[in-house]
Amino acid sequence: MASSSLSLSLRSPVADSPVARDAIRRLVGEASMIVWEADADGRCIYLNPEAMQSFSSPGEVHINDWFAHIHPEDAPVAIQKILDARRKGRQYQLEYRINRADRRTRWVAETGAPRLAGDGSLLGYLGTLVDVTASYEVRTKLMRSEIEHRLLTENARDLISYSDADNIYQYVSPSHKDTLGYEPHELVGTHLYDYVHPDDARQDAPKGFRPQRGLVNIRFRHKKGHWVWLGASTRTVRDPKTGAKMGIVAIARDITAQLQAGRELARREERFRSLTTLSSDWYWETDAHVRFSFFSEGIYQRLGLRASELLGTSFEEHIADPKAPGFVACAESIAARRPFHDLIYPVWSLTKPGEVRFLRISGEPFTEDGVFGGYRGVSRDVTHEVRTANALEHLATRDTLTELPNRALLQRRLRECLEDRQDEDMLAVFFIDLDNFKEVNDSLGHAAGDALLKAIALRLRRCIRPDDTVGRLGGDEFVVLAECKRGEASAVRLAGKLCKALDRPVMIEGHEVRASASIGISKFPQDGETSDVLLQNADTALYRAKATGGNCFRFYTPDMSAESRTRMMRHAALRHALDRNEFVVHYQPRVDIKTLRVTGVEALLRWTQPQLGAVSPSDFIPLAEESGLIDDITDWVLQRATKQVQEWTVRHGRPLTISVNLSARQLRNKKILGSVANALAQSALQPGQLELELTESALMEDADAGAVLLKELKSLGLRLSVDDFGTGYSSLAYLRRFPLDCLKLDRSFLRQNDCDEVSPWKLAEAVINLAHTLDLSVVAEGVESKAHLDFLRTTSCDEIQGSCISDPLPPEEIEVLLRSGVAGRLADQPKNQ
Secondary structure (H helix, E strand, O other): OHHHHOOOOOOOOOOOOHHHHHHHHHHHHHOOEEEEEEEOOOEEEEEOHHHHOOOOOHHHOEHHHHHHHEOOOOHHHHHHHHHHHHHOOOOEEEEEEEEOOOOOEEEEEEEEEEEEOOOOOEEEEEEEEEEOHHHHHHHHHHHHHHHHHHHHHHHOOOEEEEEEOOOEEEEEOOHHHHHHOOOHHHHOOOEHHHOEOHHHHOOOOOOOOOOOOEEEEEEEEOOOOOEEEEEEEEEEEEOOOOOOEEEEEEEEEEOHHHHHHHHHHHHHHHHHHHHHHHOOEEEEEEOOOOOEEEEOOHHHHHHOOOHHHHOOOOHHHOEOOOOOHHHHHHHHHHHOOOOEEEEEEEEEOOOOOOOEEEEEEEEEEEEEOOEEEEEEEEEEEOHHHHHHHHHHHHHHHEOOOOOOEOHHHHHHHHHHHHHOOOOOOEEEEEEEEEOOHHHHHHHHOHHHHHHHHHHHHHHHHHHOOOOOEEEEEEOOEEEEEEEEOOOHHHHHHHHHHHHHHHHOOEEEOOEEEOOOEEEEEEEEOOOOOOHHHHHHHHHHHHHHHHHOOOOOEEEOOHHHHHHHHHHHHHHHHHHHHOOOOOEEEEEEEEEEOOOOOEEEEEEEEEEEEOOOEEEOHHHHHHHHHHHOOHHHHHHHHHHHHHHHHHHHHHHHOOOOEEEEEOOHHHHOOOHHHHHHHHHHHHHOOOHHHEEEEEEHHHHHHOHHHHHHHHHHHHOOOOEEEEEEEOOOOOOHHHHOOOOOOEEEEOHHHHOOOOOOOOOHHHHHHHHHHHHHHOOOEEEEOOOOOHHHHHHHHOOOOOEEOOOOOOOOEOHHHHHHHHHHOOHHHHHOOOOOO
């Protein structure tokens, strides 16, 4: 080919001329299009008119002169491509940058094509150089825009889609997968309305989805079938010339959570409105100067005040007592910009001048842009509650009869006195008990007793100073707390004053009543440093005063506590006696007076404690009743005694009766029913062989309740007896209210005294006969001599029990007695007591 004749040298023979170089430089910087034709040597033989403006002849330009102005980054590839094409006699087309004289860059598109002779030889090249800078920038921006659009649509969380004029999806962003479960290709080519909820797609729906520009909320079916709320912004794309619809661009996002939150917010707002309407509270706000700037309607509904009457006022302007603890705490919190809660203080009523009302208030500071903006909070009118609380406080701390402080308030004041002691003055506790109050109640009635207590309370008030305290503990017991600046001498003087005042007679319903008093005194700090100890020691001293005859006072001394300590030790040990097997049951025989045959036994509890020794039943039974242990102890006795008697019944081939004592406390609940039924079931003893004994005083303590319980016990088939009859105040006729089977005659009927006007034996005989007329069997207790036995044999007494027959014995000795009988024992008894 003739291509070899075309100069391939990079160096131009023309460009060495300074004039030529300047002309080419201008051509590079200014020509928008160059059309050129070069001969086989590369010298231009034609330039278009625009390019020729800088030259007088085309020959001044060599086509290689252009290479020097190609951008260094593009030159290696561009020049190599041009030279390769020329060498091979081929056409070429490429774009590259050229450097202008002002250092700016232009993009040019160069094309070149070989010009051949008829024989195929290369005559030269034809070509163009066109400035495509503007086009390149447009294409670059478009490409960048496409990249950005793709990045946006493929990575945005919003759902971006395009559908055509027939609402057929043409493009769907990948985010549809996360929100709706569809892959983009599953939606492309499908109809938009196939996924829109029918109610939202209706054209006549007031808020239905319409494919036009704007923001709508629609429900879109998820791939799994449920509906997802979308907030969609749509824009209809139209032909700019004809206005015809071309499609719809939509950007949507899942607003399900947002709508749920909105609905929840609406529900909360509605609840808040209901709450503020129905609540007894009202809401308020203040400005930064802590002056009220807002009130809710509740203040009008609760207090009848309009917000306008209070706006601009402060807390201080309404307070009724600036020293009220609640207001002081409120003011301190506001000054320190701290929240406060549930403070109560009194305010003046604006609707009823002079009236004081009580408010409960809570508030907290708020800020705006980091600057204190004021307080906001809630208030409530608690006047009724405060007045009720004060009334209840009065009831809880005051004795309703005398209006004196009761036990609770008295102990609180005593504790406060002890905690606030700063001087060395002695504090004395005077425990006061009236000596004859029971007689007044019994003889004149409870109304008279109440009148006496009121009179005593008034006298006690008059005997003490304003700073001292007098209170009523209950019944006829009073306590005085007084400072004794001169020590014991002051206490003696006050005690004498109290005794003298209380010894004066009181006129009640026309009767002159003298209610003297006994007083026990304890001193702080000598006799105790706590309220409980001081009251206890004063009570101990009181009983010493009563023991000496009453109508006097006694100071507490340490030796008085010895008996109290013994009682406490017994009480503590008693709690463990059952667990430690310290109880035993002894049995005292009951004998038929005619046959002298043992008919039964009475179970008598005995307690021996390792440290205390043998403790008398008269000492520990009351303790068991006070502590509530009596139920468990009685249950244990029933179990032990019924099993033992059942063993004797089987062994000796005849039924024996077992008598078990009950206390008054056990008639107050029905636990005894379960204990008895359980003991009978476990021992297999016949119910008729069990006899429960109750004292006369126990029966009379609460006769109505006792009668009901005894009837239930009787329904179990057992026997009931009244013990120690004759020691109380009841009559046999009154006892007929109870389902009794037996009467146990008290031992006092068998004791003869020379000074007795009427022989107790005659009384005993009369009681025995009367009991029989009421179908009650009679057991004489305390039969201690043959004389007693001989007398009782002359009566119709049924059974006897006492040391004449046998003292209480342990089970093994009763076993011997059952085998040998009691006849031999009676032969050894003396005739007289």
